[in-house]
Amino acid sequence: MNTKKHSSLDKLVQLLDQGEVVAFPTETVYGLGANAWNASAVEKVFETKGRPADNPLIVHISRKNLVDDFALEVTEEAHKLIKAFWPGPLTLIFKKRPEVLDIITGGLSTVALRWPDHPLAQQLIDRAGPLVAPSANSSGRPSPTHPDHIREDFGENFPILEAGSTNIGLESTVLDISEEPFTIYRPGAIGKEQIEKVIEKTLGEPEESPSQPKSPGTKYTHYAPRADVRWMNIGEKPKENSTLYLFHKSDPAMVGDHIICYRQDYEKMARQLYDRFRQADLKSLHAIAVEPFTDKQLDKFPIARALVNRIKKAMDI
Ligand code: TXA
Numbered sequence: 001m002n003t004k005k006h007s008s009l010d011k012l013v014q015l016l017d018q019g020e021v022v023a024f025p026t027e028t029v030y031g032l033g034a035n036a037w038n039a040s041a042v043e044k045v046f047e048t049k050g051r052p053a054d055n056p057l058i059v060h061i062s063r064k065n066l067v068d069d070f071a072l073e074v075t076e077e078a079h080k081l082i083k084a085f086w087p088g089p090l091t092l093i094f095k096k097r098p099e100v101l102d103i104i105t106g107g108l109s110t111v112a113l114r115w116p117d118h119p120l121a122q123q124l125i126d127r128a129g130p131l132v133a134p135s136a137n138s139s140g141r142p143s144p145t146h147p148d149h150i151r152e153d154f155g156e157n158f159p160i161l162e163a164g165s166t167n168i169g170l171e172s173t174v175l176d177i178s179e180e181p182f183t184i185y186r187p188g189a190i191g192k193e194q195i196e197k198v199i200e201k202t203l204g205e206p207e208e209s210p211s212q213p214k215s216p217g218t219k220y221t222h223y224a225p226r227a228d229v230r231w232m233n234i235g236e237k238p239k240e241n242s243t244l245y246l247f248h249k250s251d252p253a254m255v256g257d258h259i260i261c262y263r264q265d266y267e268k269m270a271r272q273l274y275d276r277f278r279q280a281d282l283k284s285l286h287a288i289a290v291e292p293f294t295d296k297q298l299d300k301f302p303i304a305r306a307l308v309n310r311i312k313k314a315m316d317i
Pocket residue numbers: 026028029030031032055056057058091093105108110111112114116133134135136170171172173174185186214215216217218
């Protein structure tokens with residue numbers, strides 16, 4: 001049974017009103033929230049995470065009309081995307097209104113907005129106002145999918161609105177609709193094809209290594225566990241006790257604490273990935289070997305693209 005301190009909604013609203021930062025659940029990962037209209041509160045988010053100032057934050061809202069407070073214009077296509085996917089794991093990048101705090105956008109002319117599909121997140125935002133919220137991990141650690149992960153990074157007494165494990169487990173899809181062609185900067189649970197169907201046009205391809213990345217987050221080294229993350233070789237059988245083996249399709253017909261088979265349940269793999277990374281470090285494992293994905297699997301399962309993106313980031317490639 002969890003005997004850890006539980007912070008109530010009332011208490012967290014009060015803290016946010018006082019300009020403090022608090023952690024709250026969303027359907028993707030936990031966020032580190034602060035009032036989006038309070039510059040010193042937003043500043044505290046960067047300090048708490050140790051996040052570079054030029055990596056902008058997503059503003060989280062709890063109803064459609066709040067978009068107008070941040071976005072300069074909401075086009076017909078934006079309305080279609082909002083109708084199809086909000087509340088949900090899709091972040092939309094709009095041209096920003098001049099009032100939006102520069103500290104949120106890192107001086108960019110755009111702002112990222114998301115309406116999370118989680119009742120507690122919605123209640124918190126309804127009461128405390130729009131919240132900036134990066135993932136609630138210290139910079140360079142995996143995003144938190146459980147309150148224990150937040151305590152690992154920020155200590156036992158950090159204020160958290162607790163709701164157990166998050167549903168999706170990987171961060172939202174980030175889609176830039178501020179200029180043509182619309183482009184996905186970060187793959188997530190909502191895939192390219194689903195988006196293309198709704199707006200009836202083809203998305204642009206993100207540049208592989210732009211010298212001036214459009215989405216600043218993409219240039220930073222992401223979490224690399226102490227364990228060496230690598231793709232498995234063809235037909236590789238688990239043999240090392242100090243390696244965590246993650247199979248998504250094959251069944252190696254072997255059992256063991258460090259042999260995990262997802263049998264094409266990519267949603268489950270997404271839900272667990274960051275916890276597996278953290279556990280591997282806690283257990284001082286030397287390596288994490290992941291079964292490689294084929295193009296066919298990536299085409300069939302949108303979340304598999306997000307998985308490969310996060311796994312590659314952990315490999316630092
Ligand atoms: O699922 C999620 O999106 C979670 C939950 C808490 O909502 N949040 C999250 O935030 O993952 P964060 O800060 O860890 O990632 C936000 C990403 C970063 O890569 C950032 O660079 C990008 O969104 N971003 C934010 N504003 C942007 C903008 N105006 N233009 C381009 N990229 C932007």
